[in-house]
Amino acid sequence: MPASRSRCRPIRRSRSPAKTPITTFVTSARAGAPAADSRHLTQPAYRADIDGLRALGVLLVVIFHAFPEALPGGFIGVDIFFVVSGYLISTIIFASLENGSFTYGEFYARRVRRIFPALALVLFSGWLLAWLVMLVDEQQQLGMHLVAGAGFVSNFVLWSEAGYFDSDAYSKPFLHLWSLGIEEQFYILWPLLLAFVWKRKWNFLAITVLVALASFAANVLTVASDPVAAFYAPWSRAWELMIGGMLAWLALHRPRSLTVNADWQSAIGLSLIVAGVVLLDKKAAFPGWWALLPTVGTALMVAAGSSAWLNRKVFGSRLMVSIGLISYPLYLWHWLLLSFAWIARGRMPPPGVRSAWVLLSLVLAYLSYRLLEKPLRAGGPKTALALAAVMATILLIGVATDARLVRPRNDDAAIGPILEALHDWEYPSGFQRTSFAGATVNARKGGAKTVLFIGDSHLEQYGPRVVALLDGDSARYHSAVFLTSAGCSPVPGSAQVNGSHAATCTAFREQVAKLVASPAVSAVVIGAAWNVYLIEASPHVVESGDIDAELRGLENFIRSIAADKKVYLLLDNPSGEQFEPRNFFEGSRLTRLTVKPFQQRIPLDQQQDALRKRLARLAVAAGATVIDPVAQICPDRHCPVMTVDGRPIYKDDNHYRPFYVREYAQFIDVALQD
Incomplete structure (x- = not known):
């Protein structure tokens, strides 16, 4: 906060001979100049x-x-x-x-x-x-x-x-x-x-x-x-x-x-x-x-x-x-x-x-x-x-x-849970920021083995589930270490960049390459926004546009780790504008907000489903175990957007909310148990 201005009223001289007086503020004096009387201290002038x-x-x-x-x-x-x-x-x-x-x-x-x-x-x-x-x-x-x-x-x-x-x-x-x-x-x-x-x-x-x-x-x-x-x-x-x-x-x-x-x-x-x-x-x-x-x-x-x-x-x-x-x-x-x-x-x-x-x-x-x-x-x-x-x-x-004794103008009970979803994000709550094998990570102590989670925010979103498991029984589940960077694919050599933060993604992937080779790591979970990086229609598709090359890089990466460690490939969750909570209401905060009709279950996007199947085949061929959110959450190829009690599942068009992950993302548990 900006401080008080340095102008001051004249200060009275002390009557006590034990104290050395200070001259008054003289706004025309040069800052730090000695007083005429060398025994006196000079208070700096206004500057x-x-x-x-x-x-x-x-x-x-x-x-x-x-x-x-x-x-x-x-x-x-x-x-x-x-x-x-x-x-x-x-x-x-x-x-x-x-x-x-x-x-x-x-x-x-x-x-x-x-x-x-x-x-x-x-x-x-x-x-x-x-x-x-x-x-x-x-x-x-x-x-x-x-x-x-x-x-x-x-x-x-x-x-x-x-x-x-x-x-x-x-x-x-x-x-x-x-x-x-x-x-x-x-x-x-x-x-x-x-x-x-x-x-x-x-x-x-x-x-x-x-x-x-x-x-x-x-x-x-x-x-x-x-x-x-x-x-x-x-x-x-x-x-x-x-x-x-x-x-x-x-x-x-x-x-x-x-x-x-x-x-x-x-x-x-x-x-x-x-x-x-x-x-x-x-x-x-x-x-x-x-x-x-x-x-x-x-x-x-x-x-x-x-x-x-x-x-x-x-x-x-x-x-x-x-x-x-x-x-x-x-x-x-x-x-x-x-x-x-x-x-x-x-x-x-x-x-x-x-x-x-x-x-x-x-x-x-x-x-x-x-x-x-x-x-x-x-x-x-x-x-x-x-x-x-x-x-x-x-x-x-x-x-x-x-105490809610004062209510806002927009007091519609139905709109609150929807807008609440827009800012719901917990990661890295529950983790400790620490150093692991020379890198700064978010970690949570569990059993003797250590599972390394690498990826972007689509991996981070499962952090609340990991924390909940280790809170419940830390001896039953392995220790978890998260090395992530939002918007960055974890695959070394990837052509995907996070907008203007290409250097950030490059440095992140260099750390990934070092950590996956650490003998302290027992298993590796690889997850990312594959639907964003590896579908041609995506506005954020890999910069090179060569999706086949990206997939070969991912397969080679998995093979290099699977030689001596357990590897899990976490497939992407369904995403799209249909899941965006902002699309569930109409009006404005400055006028009046109302909830409008919307689809309760969304058919799985065909391109996302095709990529999902291709990644699953690639992972198995390279020696990884597949973790598939769709298999549990969308068993009939139709994915929910709301819970039965009316809470949106997504915080935006591509990230699950923490409460939903804690309650429904049991598919991630296998990585901390094997």
């Missing part, structure tokens, strides 16, 4: 480039959210916020401590006047939009997120949801408040630590470095085994804000030690941030070591000071400063609008629509800043109390919504 850095952070995040394919590493903008926020807020705390004017009440009142106005407006607006377009279950979840946002614990709520009956990120309008939660949790403990160290006259820098290193170690040690925890836990993120705190201390006490060559420092810092944007994407083990790119880069730019050419000319420009001033409300508004645009459409809106919502978020951010945030920030204790009361009211509204 326009700090607002410019906040602008950089928020622009990266906004572009990442609106156009993730264009800027896959833009999420590191939040890490820029953390460092800048730690610097600005710590500067204020240090100044108050050293002048003897610090009080917890005043500090938190400032935070309330700064944070609450725009946040309360966005939370309430989100609640109203939820009533307009959401269904009962969705609105109930939003109620819980409303409580979490108003209580600054969104990171903990999202942490508890991630990977377990979790819906798509874009369906959570308050998802972005996780960073605000981390900041405010940090600012509960940070002033206490600073005051504790200050009163005892301990070495602040040494203690802060030790605590920051402990936090960074927690981040690095957690990111491989539990990446969700590393991302959302305040103790694995605190070091980023503490970097800013250390910069603030040095700027006040040893300003000359921060800058060696301002221009080079700033250029290197920006290069590190750019490297993070270019090298990272959502699959990276982040934060981890990777988080050093944006945090160290930001620290170098802050330390360079306003004398650096980049800082002065680019980040101190009127445009960047203007964006920086509205960075906080812009951060709050942009995701709310993009999320509801996604919810209303049921999928990602086209680029033009996303661009329009970004422009609207800029307008709303400016109005929020000018008409609400700026006037209320100058208020006194009564303003802070009134804002706290408003936030408490919003929290109560969230509680009532979570």
